[in-house]
Amino acid sequence: MGKILETLKGLWMDSGFNAFFLAGGWKSLLMIAVALVLLYLGIKKKFEPLLLVGIAFGTLLTNLPGAGLYHMAMWDAYTYECPYDAANDAILYNVEEERVITLEEYRASLPEDAEEPEIIEKLSFTDIAHYGGLLDILYIGVKAGIYPCLIFIGVGAMTDFGPLIANPKSFFLGAAAQFGVFFAFFGAILLGFTGNQAASIGIIGGADGPTAILTCMLLAPALLGPIAIAAYSYMALIPMIQPPLMRALTTEKERSVKMEQLREVSKTEKIVFPIVVAGFVILLLPSTAPLIGCLMFGNLLRETGVTERLSDVAQNALMNIVTLFLGISVGATTVAARFLTLNTLKIVVLGLIAFCFSTVGGLLVGKLMYKFSGGKINPLIGAAGVSAVPMAARVAQVEGQKANPSNFLLMHAMGPNVAGVIGSAIAAGFLIKVFG
């Protein structure tokens, strides 16, 4: 009888349920509730479900005590190049004093029932694959900057740059709509974030998930979870965020402008475009190479006409597989101790500000172009300059049609929309260069 009770007690002590009653257990419960809310938003409200469902499930898995799928301390040790105790999942670092602690100090701080330390002086991806859980292994793809770039190959393969080539002036709207990036960057500095963190928060305004993830991973990996969640949530909320701003900043007359039909773009132009853009932008700002290089490579696969199979794989199979891994591994970073902080709340607010000001920047330059073109350009297409392809372009189309039912702005808005992808990559390249 005593043995049975002993076994049952052991089972209870090892179970995750017991961990909920230990110190800080409530935080895990709260994060599980957050995961359920995100799942609800993804499944029921269809907020970017392809990514949000994965992120939410990653959040759920990582906050189940004892699951051991993701080890935050291990990734901190990797990032800050500190010694790591694989036996007790602990980093030999004193946060308050901001210094690496000695083995003797560490041993003295360990509880009596702790395992014999197994210290790794400097973690490598091989160590992580050896000691880590499943989500740690998947997260290597984020940490190495592979997933965002692979997604960009898919985005490139899905993007038709025709409207942008036909009307290169649209590029300026894509640039204008990066206003929110720099506005939120400055706001984040005001709120006490460091330069690296502020740059990662600001890039939410680029409305481009992979760009935000890559920038954040390079500059402030500790903020990856909240930044990715904010970026994808706001992208899903574009149909709610943008229309009030569009109506506030434009007149009925401006919104009802019908734009002239775009010229036809030849196949050769479409083939030359990704080659020229990749070469030019990377030479101009080498730090954009991973994003612009992959985006334009994907687009070239689409346009050549001789790589249809590769283009198909990039658009579908590759995109789906990487989205799956990216979502769940980004979700895994939302560990309670890291996520439930005041900084997360600040990031959520700054992310919204970034989105709003990016829209405002695009609209204001759209209005300028309306004036200079003698009323031929509908300023609504400026709002599509925030990337979020093709959601932002669709919103411009809907608002344009509300003002004038015979208005078809979609193709015109696609120009600034895809220009926004390039614009946000350039903005990210600048921030990585300055703060990387």
Next chain:
Amino acid sequence: MKMKLSEALIDAVMGYAIVFLGIALLVLVVVLVGKVMNLKKPAQPLPIPETKAPAAPTPKPEEPKAPGSAGELKLYDTPDRDAAMIMAIVADELKIPINELRFISIREVRKK
């Protein structure tokens, strides 16, 4: 490390300016490339119609129905005048000469 506000402001303004500058240069390159492409177009030899030896007269293949706007056009509850107007508007919107379009039928759709 915390940043000074003045430094942050300079970085923000400079970053936005760099995005614009990069984009402006890119526009220049894209426009130039487009111009070069379009310059080449007229130089390309126009497709020469095949010159075959006059063959024995063969029976003409049947004309497709309603070639251009002049072919067979079925009108349902639509007066000729309205049909002509619709065809003209469609041609204008599509920027395609009306004789290159083929209308098969025009039907008035009534709201139920």
